[in-house]
Amino acid sequence: MVKKKTVPKGVKLVSLYYFIISALTMLVALIVGVVGSIVVNIIEIEQAWMSIVGTAGLIVIGIIFAVFSVLYFIVGKSLRKGKYWAWIVAIVLSSVGVLSSFTAIAGGDFFLSPFKLLINGGILYYLGFNEEGKAYFKTNTKKKKKKK
Numbered sequence: 001m002v003k004k005k006t007v008p009k010g011v012k013l014v015s016l017y018y019f020i021i022s023a024l025t026m027l028v029a030l031i032v033g034v035v036g037s038i039v040v041n042i043i044e045i046e047q048a049w050m051s052i053v054g055t056a057g058l059i060v061i062g063i064i065f066a067v068f069s070v071l072y073f074i075v076g077k078s079l080r081k082g083k084y085w086a087w088i089v090a091i092v093l094s095s096v097g098v099l100s101s102f103t104a105i106a107g108g109d110f111f112l113s114p115f116k117l118l119i120n121g122g123i124l125y126y127l128g129f130n131e132e133g134k135a136y137f138k139t140n141t142k143k144k145k146k147k148k
Contacts, residue, residue, distance in 0.1 A: 007080055008136050010126045014090060017123065018076030025069035033062020082140030087127060094124040 036058035040051055075093075078086030097120030104113040126133045 005082070005136070005139065007082070008132050010130065010133055011079055011082075011136055014123050014126065015076045015079040017119070018072050018079065018090070022069045022072035022076060025065055025072060029062045029065035029069055032065060033059050036062070082136055084137055084140065087137040091124060091127050094120045094127065098124055 037055045040054040040058060075086050075089050079090060097116060101113045101117035101120060105117070127137075128134070
């Protein structure tokens with residue numbers, strides 16, 4: 001009988017973060033793609049082509065947000081399963097988040113950037129440097145030998 005390894009609480013928390021980000025990103029996709037398109041059509045624009053371009057542009061932006069939402073969901077689900085590639089993707093996304101937060105703070109954004117810096121920094125530390133976080137993904141990468 002193969003003993004199934006339990007998912008560490010930190011991995012569950014990071015996975016939950018990606019599920020929340022996925023849901024919020026999908027909400028933005030719906031707002032931009034659907035509501036934005038409706039608003040563009042309600043506003044009377046003198047030239048019809050501007051209305052068409054505006055509507056198409058908002059729909060494309062909504063689709064892009066929806067794709068990112070699905071990707072965040074897949075990463076969150078794969079982190080729980082201990083997938084090595086999801087671990088790498090989460091580390092890269094957190095690194096980009098830390099760098100963009102530093103850039104935003106340097107530019108004077110003190111509203112959400114410090115909060116995002118703490119979250120992304122915590123994820124980066126846990127997945128990249130914490131022994132429990134690293135060990136969970138390293139043990140799941142070892143190939144199992146087939147029995148003959």
